[in-house]
Amino acid sequence: MTRSFAELPARARLAEVVDAGTFHEWLPPSARVTSPHLAQLGVPAAFDDGVAVGRATLAGRAVFVAAQEGEFMGGGVGEVHGAKLVGLLRRALRDRPDAVVLLAESGGVRLHEANAGLIAVSEVMRALLDVRAAGIATLVLIGGANGCFGGMGIVARCADTVVMSDIARHAMSGPEVIESAHGAGEFDSRDRALVWRTTGGKHRWLCGDCDALVEDDPQAFRAAAIAALDTHRPMTLAALQHESALLQQRADVDGDNADAFELWARLGVPDARTVPDLDADAVRARRPTALAPLSTGAA
Amino acid sequence: MDWQSVAASLFGSDHAIVADGDFLSGTATFDGATLAVVGTTDHAAVGVDLALRQARAILATIAGHPGRALLLLVDTQGQKLRRRDELLGIHRAMAHLGGCLDLARRQGHPVVGLVYDQALSGGFITSGLMADACHALPQAEIRVMRVPAMARVTKLPEELLESLSLSNPVFAPGVANYVAMGGVRSLWDGDLAGGLRAALADRDVTDRRAEEGAARGGRRVAADVIARVLEA
Numbered sequence: 001m002t003r004s005f006a007e008l009p010a011r012a013r014l015a016e017v018v019d020a021g022t023f024h025e026w027l028p029p030s031a032r033v034t035s036p037h038l039a040q041l042g043v044p045a046a047f048d049d050g051v052a053v054g055r056a057t058l059a060g061r062a063v064f065v066a067a068q069e070g071e072f073m074g075g076g077v078g079e080v081h082g083a084k085l086v087g088l089l090r091r092a093l094r095d096r097p098d099a100v101v102l103l104a105e106s107g108g109v110r111l112h113e114a115n116a117g118l119i120a121v122s123e124v125m126r127a128l129l130d131v132r133a134a135g136i137a138t139l140v141l142i143g144g145a146n147g148c149f150g151g152m153g154i155v156a157r158c159a160d161t162v163v164m165s166d167i168a169r170h171a172m173s174g175p176e177v178i179e180s181a182h183g184a185g186e187f188d189s190r191d192r193a194l195v196w197r198t199t200g201g202k203h204r205w206l207c208g209d210c211d212a213l214v215e216d217d218p219q220a221f222r223a224a225a226i227a228a229l230d231t232h233r234p235m236t237l238a239a240l241q242h243e244s245a246l247l248q249q250r251a252d253v254d255g256d257n258a259d260a261f262e263l264w265a266r267l268g269v270p271d272a273r274t275v276p277d278l279d280a281d282a283v284r285a286r287r288p289t290a291l292a293p294l295s296t297g298a299a
Numbered sequence: 300m301d302w303q304s305v306a307a308s309l310f311g312s313d314h315a316i317v318a319d320g321d322f323l324s325g326t327a328t329f330d331g332a333t334l335a336v337v338g339t340t341d342h343a344a345v346g347v348d349l350a351l352r353q354a355r356a357i358l359a360t361i362a363g364h365p366g367r368a369l370l371l372l373v374d375t376q377g378q379k380l381r382r383r384d385e386l387l388g389i390h391r392a393m394a395h396l397g398g399c400l401d402l403a404r405r406q407g408h409p410v411v412g413l414v415y416d417q418a419l420s421g422g423f424i425t426s427g428l429m430a431d432a433c434h435a436l437p438q439a440e441i442r443v444m445r446v447p448a449m450a451r452v453t454k455l456p457e458e459l460l461e462s463l464s465l466s467n468p469v470f471a472p473g474v475a476n477y478v479a480m481g482g483v484r485s486l487w488d489g490d491l492a493g494g495l496r497a498a499l500a501d502r503d504v505t506d507r508r509a510e511e512g513a514a515r516g517g518r519r520v521a522a523d524v525i526a527r528v529l530e531a
Contacts, residue, residue: 091528235398
């Protein structure tokens with residue numbers, strides 16, 4: 001019986017994704033590097049500030065890895081949490097592993113650390129882009145119950161490769177936030193089917209927003225990560241011009257505020273209405289080729 | 300200060316910046332050189348469309364004018380909170396905008412951010428915060444979220460957050476706190492042209508915000524934690 005990636009805590013996910021027994025953690029919980037800001041709010045701290053960082057091997061290749069713990073403050077990025085990620089990325093730039101793999105689960109900026117969290121997310125973003133520009137493969141795996149939102153939603157899409165499970169969500173603002181701003185008529189956060197077809201893994205795959213779609217299984221994430229170890233998508237002027245045109249074209253296709261079903265149909269997805277009932281394998285076959293990412297090669 | 304006043308104090312009448320809705324773009328002449336200006340106004344909510352417009356203006360500068368300095372004029376209430384934007388991948392459009400600014404920097408364009416009115420969360424992460432360094436006018440406002448909304452989401456008492464926001468740089472919205480934390484390099488107080496001149500002259504484009512936050516005392520642990528991961 002396969003295990004659910006979504007239900008595992010961060011370190012258990014890491015243990016299953018990388019080669020068995022190879023994860024070596026930097027600043028582990030025993031180092032007790034905790035947030036300096038939570039005590040004044042009466043909020044308990046965590047000895048790892050909600051993220052594990054370190055090195056491992058993946059299919060025998062040297063990788064640096066990080067995993068955010070969704071159970072601690074929804075994976076929100078505070079000062080220490082963000083600094084651990086920045087430290088990992090700067091170390092990758094110095095030591096040049098084959099890849100950096102981030103198991104992302106985050107609501108974005110940790111509001112309890114407001115300004116410090118916002119700056120931290122920005123530092124993570126710049127550090128990740130530095131690593132990608134250096135030709136080190138950057139991978140983000142999204143499969144936690146809290147999804148990947150806010151500033152971390154942006155950071156995740158700065159990687160060469162994004163892998164999602166069909167039950168994962170990747171977006172910017174959560175449906176509750178949009179509903180509280182503009183009402184349930186704008187986005188009904190209790191309509192789970194609507195939420196998933198707007199931000200879920202299948203939708204992201206069909207639109208080319210993620211690069212691999214897998215089942216909610218740690219071994220499936222592992223296989224997808226191994227397959228992407230040599231995927232480099234250099235952010236050249238031509239690549240970014242292509243991205244601009246692709247995103248504009250999609251926005252134009254959706255000029256009248258369509259539902260996901262209608263958008264998929266217009267983008268050329270066959271039998272769009274049946275997508276929510278399909279498994280990941282079947283959905284993978286439905287993506288129109290024009291929406292796939294640019295072909296890749298070693299940098 | 301509105302963008303027209305900012306433009307007038309920086310460039311006099313020597314600019315061709317235009318607003319199209321809440322999107323700003325154009326060129327200006329500064330110390331004899333042409334600058335590209337890209338930004339937003341009217342406390343813009345940055346959605347897919349506005350992110351893509353800014354991205355295109357930056358790409359056009361990279362393609363047509365190698366090395367030309369970019370000035371980002373920031374006034375945003377944050378990301379647009381609409382279902383359509385989420386459906387269309389607003390996170391990807393914003394990552395794309397950030398990537399365009401990152402490419403500009405790598406190709407040698409000086410990228411200067413200026414918060415001239417307000418900057419909130421998502422709209423700021425992929426504009427001013429992606430510049431080589433971000434600067435602000437003293438009367439500008441930078442924050443993640445307003446206190447009542449923050450209280451709702453964190454389930455913390457509004458009075459507690461209000462009192463902290465008076466004294467604690469992590470919660471207070473004033474730009475001086477962002478300077479103390481290293482997120483904003485300097486305030487352009489009075490002499491705007493002098494501020495821009497100094498920003499353009501600083502060609503060290505490494506991200507030194509954590510180190511500056513530590514040196515200025517507003518963000519005490521980030522730089523140390525980064526260093527410890529590097530040494531572990």
